[in-house]
Amino acid sequence: MYLHGTSKINNKGHLEIGGVDATALVSEYGTPLYVFDEALVRQRCREFVSAFQASGLKYQVAYASKAFMVMAMCRIVEEEGMSLDVVSDGELYTALQAGFPAERIHFHGNNKTPEEIEMAIDARIGCFVVDNFDELQLLNAIAGEKRQKVNILLRITPGVEAHTHEYISTGQTDSKFGFDLGNGSAFRAIKEASEQAHLQLLGVHSHIGSQIFEVEGFRMAAEKVAAFAVEVRKELSVIFPVINLGGGFGIRYMEGDTPLPVAVYVKAITDAIKENFGANDYPLPEIWVEPGRSIVGDAGTTLYTIGTTKDIPGVRKYIAVNGGMTDNPRPALYESEYEAMLANRATEQPEEVVSIAGKCCESGDMLIWDIQLPKVHVGDVLAVSCTGAYNYAMASNYNRIRRPAVVFVKDGQSDLVVKRETYNDIVGNDVIPERMKQVSKSVSS
Known part of the structure; x- marks a missing residue:
């Protein structure tokens, strides 16, 4: 897997992003987990701004928030002197709640x-x-x-x-x-x-x-x-x-x-x-x-925990992770391809070709086809790179799977910017009509 931004392999043989060991992130926040390299996000913002400054033309660089939109991202965009484009009342509300200057918002x-x-x-x-x-x-x-x-x-x-x-x-x-x-x-x-x-x-x-x-x-x-x-x-x-x-x-x-x-x-x-x-x-x-994508895409990495395997001799070996099309629908939508590595065994050499399956009840829930990895064990941490754009933004609760947490990492520090959904979040907007409650009571009696 190509290492973007501040990502590197540390002396423990683990993937490290923003100075934070991926296994430590998993221990603290769980998986699946979206991890953003804040330094790389800011670097990309500054590359656009400085390039336009060099042109001598008047300009506005507006971050396309549909790629990845949370309040902490709005703060980065504001601090880097950029504008913001939104495409819905939800994105607009997020920006306003984050205190983003309204005069720099394009709808x-x-x-x-x-x-x-x-x-x-x-x-x-x-x-x-x-x-x-x-x-x-x-x-x-x-x-x-x-x-x-x-x-x-x-x-x-x-x-x-x-x-x-x-x-x-x-x-x-x-x-x-x-x-x-x-x-x-x-x-x-x-x-x-x-x-x-x-x-x-x-x-x-x-x-x-x-x-x-x-x-x-x-x-x-x-x-x-x-x-x-x-x-x-x-x-x-x-x-x-x-x-x-x-x-x-x-x-x-x-x-x-x-x-x-x-x-x-x-x-x-x-x-x-x-x-x-x-x-x-x-x-x-x-x-x-x-x-949008060029600001956050390669700054994002998703961490998963390896679960079950299925080996079909002479055909294919499937490795299942505890996420899938609910946190990354792009392979199913666009046949998008990704690179990955075992974050907890990053220095080990590949031994087998496997395909990474998600946990959704869909045959099409495949994240990566035919990737070379070391011999995979249950509990290993799989890191999929370049998931910063259109992953969290397109995430869903299909199969009533809870959406992952999001953390920013920078200079050895990790900050939670989106909490992992709870079971209460899943049912929070559900309503059982009174007539159904009455039926349930009569049946139970």
Whole structure:
């Protein structure tokens, strides 16, 4: 397993993250356990900020909270001078409860409810990213009722398809997101938005996909957005002070993954903006981006305890852990692949090829197929790397399994940032109707 950030093998032969022995974390917090390397998270934040500072352009780096959202993460984002994008009332509430500055919050989503819009306007967030004509009218109406004028970006689909999984490609024409650039709806949306009394149009937003390992897609998106901006200026006399080129910057999950340094992605984007807007004598806009996975993905490790095994001679050996698709649904959703190691026997050489199964009542609950590990024993600690993005965020209570705890580690210290769910948490929102209670009493009698 590739060791990211502060991870290393200590003199006990154990995996150590943030100066804390993984086996000590297991003893204190139990498993499954999400462990975040706080120093690496902060390093990634600073790489984006410093790269944009070097460009000389005005900018905002907004952490895409859908990747991993808890109040402690909001504090890190605020301390590192970044903005925050949210896509639901739950994410917005989390940010506000953490004390995150509302003026640095951007609200995304293709179906914002009236209640979510009201909540965001009342909080006086910095910007809405409008996704469709229905939202445009609804947002203007609610803002009018509240006698406010709200900042907006219009999300457009530039027709650029990133080289990624089809489920996480979002910039192509056939997408549930945004106003299409090719069929004229984006132009109509600009015209309509600029005529609304309670909306302040800042510019446009585009996002071409996730887990992207090259810069050509970002260059193409910048070129298309610039051409669109020039057309809008000519036809409508509207100038965009802000251009948001989204996120999607890739990370290394497996050997063979080839993400670029953050500075390379940012330089490609800012150079393309300077070139394409400068060539048309257009005022250089403020550039916004939204990294999520690239901030937290490789900073996360999930620790499991090995349970049962099943050896099918000549076919496969299954090793079961005490977690699975409830804490990491990505292999089932996207056929995602991960690296892993035995955290308590990290220096031992591989002896067998096994497949890591989860504990859910689903044949598809497999975390890793065919990985080389030392001879596995019941009670060993399995560490799966790069689980910081879309693992806790997508976790569920399927089979009524309790969601894991989350800890941050840094400089030899561990801090609990999310408690492990309890049995009371599992049934806390359940309600038995009175009529069923009465039936139970009559049957028992």
